[in-house]
C-alpha cells in the first residue's frame with residue numbers, strides 16, 4: 001500500500017510539526033517496533049521525524065538522521081535498535097575522560113541537549129528507555145524539551161507499568177534454554193543451574209522458571225539458604241528424582257548476604273553489573289549434596305534477536321500511545337500498562353525506583369503449588 005492510500009490516525013493539534021526520537025539504555029527486543037510505530041504515525045500526520053543516534057549521545061553531540069517510511073517499513077521483526085543506544089550517556093553526569101588521578105571527569109551536558117533540540121526546531125521528543133533514560137528525560141522537561149517516554153526493559157522492573165516490551169521475548173528465550181538443559185540434566189543425572197538476567201528483580205526467573213517447570217527458582221526478592229536448597233534436592237532424590245533444573249536470577253543472593261557483582265561501570269546510570277551467582281549456586285549444590293552440577297549463564301542472548309509477537313504488538317501500542325499523548329500536548333508523561341490497559345504516569349515518577357516481585361504476588365503461590373521451591377531458609 002502506498003503511503004497516500006493509508007488513512008491518517010487521530011487528528012493532531014497544529015503545533016507539532018517536528019519530533020525527535022531516541023532509544024537509551026540497554027537494548028531490548030521491540031525497540032524498533034516502537035520506532036516504527038512513532039515514525040509511521042508521525043509521518044501520516046505530516047510530522048517530520050529525526051532519529052537521534054546512540055541514545056542521549058545523539059542529543060549531546062547532535063548526531064541524528066531523518067526517519068522516513070522506508071527506514072521503518074520492515075523493522076518490526078528486527079531486534080536491537082536502528083538508532084543505536086548507549087547506557088553511558090546521562091546528560092547531567094556525562095563522563096568526558098579521566099583526570100590526572102584517574103578519576104572520571106563529570107560534566108553537565110544538559111544544555112547541549114536543549115541546544116540540539118532547539119537547533120532541530122523540534123516540538124517534542126519521544127524517549128524510549130529504562131528508568132535511567134526516563135530520569136534523564138525528566139531533567140530536560142523544565143528546560144522546554146517536550147518529552148514523552150516509552151518504557152523498555154527485558155527486566156520488567158519499571159515503576160508505574162506492569163509490563164514492558166522485551167520482557168516476554170526474554171522469558172521465551174530463557175524458558176527455551178531451561179527446556180534444553182533439562183534433557184541433558186536427565187541424561188547425566190545432574191543439576192543444571194541457569195542464570196538469567198533481571199537486575200534486582202526476579203520477574204524473568206519467575207516467569208521462565210514457571211514456564212519450563214523447573215524445580216527451584218531463586219530471585220532477588222527472596223534471600224536463599226543453601227542448606228535449605230540442598231535439603232529440598234535430597235527430598236526430591238528420596239522421591240525418585242535424579243536430575244534437577246534450577247533457575248537463578250542474576251540478582252539473587254543468600255539471605256542476609258550480598259549480590260555477586262561481575263563488574264562496575266561508573267559511566268552508566270546504574271553502575272552495577274550483576275553476574276556469577278549461577279556458578280556459585282551450582283558449586284555449592286555439588287559440595288553440599290554430591291549431585292554433579294553445571295551452570296549456564298544466558299546473559300545477552302535474552303536481549304538479542306527478533307522480538308516475540310506479543311512484544312511487537314505491545315511496542316506498537318505503546319508507540320501509538322506516546323504519539324497520542326504528544327498530539328494532545330500531554331508532555332512529561334511516560335506511557336504505561338496498568339490493569340492490562342494503556343495508561344500514562346509522570347515521567348519523573350519512575351526515576352530511581354524498581355518494580356520488584358511483591359511477597360504476596362499470586363505467581364509465587366502458583367509456583368509453590370506446582371512444587372517449585374524458592375530456597376528460603378527452613379522454619380524451625
Ligand code: F6P
Pocket residue numbers: 026087153154155197198199250273274303
Ligand atoms: O536492564 C537490562 C539488563 O539486561 C539487565 O538484565 C542486566 O543486568 C543489564 O542490563 C546488563 O547490562 P549491560 O548490557 O551493560 O551488560
